[in-house]
Structures are given as structure tokens and as C-alpha cells.
Amino acid sequence: VKEIMATDNVLEAHGNEQKGDSWSGGESPFKASYGKLMMWYFLLSDAFTFAGFLIAYGALRFSMPAWPLPDTVFSTFPGGIHEAPLIFVTLMTFILIVSSVTMVRAVQEGHRENQKGVTFWMLLTIIGGLTFLGCQAWEWTTLIAGENMSLTRNTFGTHTEAGVYIDDAHGHLYKEGDEKEKFEKGDTYLLHEHHVGGHGDDAHGDSHGDDAGHKKGHDEGAHGGDGEHDAGHDEGSHDDDGHGDAGHDDGKGEGKKPTAEKGGADEVHTIQQHPGKEGEKQFVSRRFVTEAGNQGHQEFGPYQFGALFFFITGFHGFHVFSGVAFLLVILLNVISGVYKDRKNGYEMVEKIGLYWHFVDLVWVFVFLAFYLL
């Protein structure tokens, strides 16, 4: 009896002790400070936001028969380099990875209470973030101003059927075995802006100069003459301008992108304008015949693409932008010695570090969804 009582007492005492400590606060079950914990849960919720966007992208893409091939969507590089698929985006990826590395170094120096080290590595991180934003600005500018992509207009046409292009100038199919003029289901090509009086197929301007430009205008004239077999064909009204302004237009077109389609610069491929209102941009595209003998006309690609692209990369870019802003504020605090006085191992740097790595993490999946898959 005595023994049992003693045990009870011990248990009781033990229980009270536990209860008293846990419920009266002062313990952190996750061994992390409040600020760090809340940053983690914010990032978890943000991960769901981004996942929602990317899943929406996946669902819309999955419900389409054709979607722009990722490597044709962005294949330009500063300095007039075209047809360099993925290179620029890979550079952006590396910039973000490197800025993530410099951020970890800043956090590590913070743990050692090394003010100079934290300042140095945070400065490098900010430079990395700004460089990434600059790259994204260039990418968007190229897509909007150069390739005429918008929220609702996807200038990356994508074939839903396999077939061959029709040669309008001569009114027959391309010769047998002409590899250039065949296309496969899923092929993507960039539609070009149609300038009044010539068409904006700049690959010709670059490779053949004014003569080719003139020839182009001529072809278009012939095309206009054949107008009866083209539904929705409004080129006739531009025919006269076509001859006169071809050279001029060529000049304007220089420095723009060549077609992304396989085969690139053909002199006599079929072109057709999208019927457009006065003052609207008009684009050239191609007519084709399928293997079953049906004729088709390739218009713009799935229009959701632009909205998804700009919204998701824009939302990520906004995260980078706000990350840079927070980094700047915290860097100023580091320099002025705010965290030195707190003597908590520069925990604020650690918190913004978590956010910054998350931005890098999201980019891994944006890169996967938009450029790799």
C-alpha cells in the first residue's frame, strides 16, 4: 500500500509539473521562433497559391489538342540572337540559383554575428534579384513588342493536324520530298505582324535583302489574284501598296525574329491575313492541306496561353520584386546595426532568406511547367 501511494504521488507530481510547464507558455514545441514559424506557414499558403495557378495551367493545357511548344515560345537572346531555345531562361534560372546561394551565405554569416559578411552577401543577393527582374523585363518586352503576344492573343500558332502547306503563288502543293513544307501535329510557329503593303515575314528581310522583299510583294500580288479560293481573305485591298512599299517594310522588319517554324525562310509559302478592323494589327499565317485531303487554315494558338504566361510569371516576378524590396530594408537595418544589438544571430536575415529561397523554389516549377514540359 505504501509503495502504491508513493508511486501515485510521483505520478501526480510528474503530471503537474508537465502540465504547468507546457500550458503556461514559454516553450516552443517546434524549436523555432514565432517569426520564423509564421514565415514558414505563410510560405506554405503561398505554395498553395502558386500550385493553384500551375494546376490551372496544366488543366487548360491538358484540355487542348495543341499547345505552343515550350522551346519555340522563348528562343531569343539579347544581342540579336534568335533560335536559341531555352538559353535565356536557363540564364535566368542560374541567376536565381546564385542569388539563393548568396542568401544562404548571408544567413550563415549572420549566425556568426558577422555584420560585414551579412552586408556583403545580402548586397550580392539584391544584385542577383535585380538582374533577374531585368531579364524578365526584357523577356516580356520581347514577347509583347517583338512577338505581339498579349493576354488574349497567342501568336504562337500550333498545328492540330499533320499535313503540308499549300503554295498559293503557284496554286499547287509543294513538291514531293520537300521536307521544309511538311508539318507534324503539335508543330509550333510564330505568327508575324502584317505590315500594310508587305508582310512582316522578317526572316526574308534578314537573309535576302531588298530584292527578296520586292519578290515577296510580288508573290502577294499573285496571291491576291487567286483570291477566290481563300475564305476570309482581305488582301485585295492592299495589293497596290504591296508593290510600292515592300522595300520600305523590309527595312522596318530588320532585327526582328525569324519564323520559329521548321524550315524557316521560304520564299513562296502561303500567307493569309486575319481579317481585322482598321488600325488593328494583322498577322500572317499559313494555309495547309491535311493528309486526308482537307484544307485547313492555321490561326492563333490557344488564347489562354498568354493570360497564363503573363499572370504566372508576373506573379512570380512580383514576388521577386517584393523580395528585393524587403531585402533592401533589411540590408539597411543590418548596416545601421539594428540586428547587431538584438544579438539573436541576425534572425531577420534568416526570415527574409526563407522567403527568398521560396521564390527560387517557385521558379523551379514555373521553369518546369512553362519551358520544359
Next chain:
Amino acid sequence: MANLLDEATYKNEVKGVWRVTLWLTIITILEVGFAMMYIYNVGGFEDMFPRIALNITFIIASLLKAFYIIAEFMHLKHENRALIISLGIPLIFLVWAIIAFMHEADAWYHMKGF
């Protein structure tokens, strides 16, 4: 609360960061390399490696990169286990979200008559 690390631990951690950086770089280069080989069909790559296999490779590589960033850069691997679980469990919902929405998207595709 000052969390001053001794020199050996510090050096080890710095080394760890560069190691992870190297891995992230290698994985990214491999991803882009595979994508390029597919685009230009280097050595009949396009016929040898079906697109679906390539996509699965990309997804696994990205998840690996995500693991490295979360575990090492965000230091989660070295945090309290309860914290890891409380962050990891909710992500299970995403697995279902992906399955459900892809299934739904397939239904949309068929509704459009393809």
C-alpha cells in the same frame, strides 16, 4: 541567444552550401541538355527517348531540385521534426489536386469532341 558557431561547424556548413549549389547546377544543366537534345534530335534522341519519359525525367529532376532547396537552403532538414511534418502533411492535398484537375481536363478535352 547569440548562436555563435564554432569554426569547424561553420566551415562544414559553407562547404555544404557549395556542394548543394553544384548539385543544383548539374541537375539544371542536365535538364536543359536533355531538352536541347530533344529539340535538335541529337543522335536520334527524339526517337530513342519518348516525350513522356523525358517529361517524367523533368518532373523528377525538378522535385529533386525542390528537395535540395527546401532541405538545405531553407534548412528544413535540420529543423524540428514536428515542424517538418506540419509543413509536409498539407502538401498531400496538392497530390490529389493534380490528379483531380488532370482528370477533369481530360473530360474537357473529350467534351470538345477531340
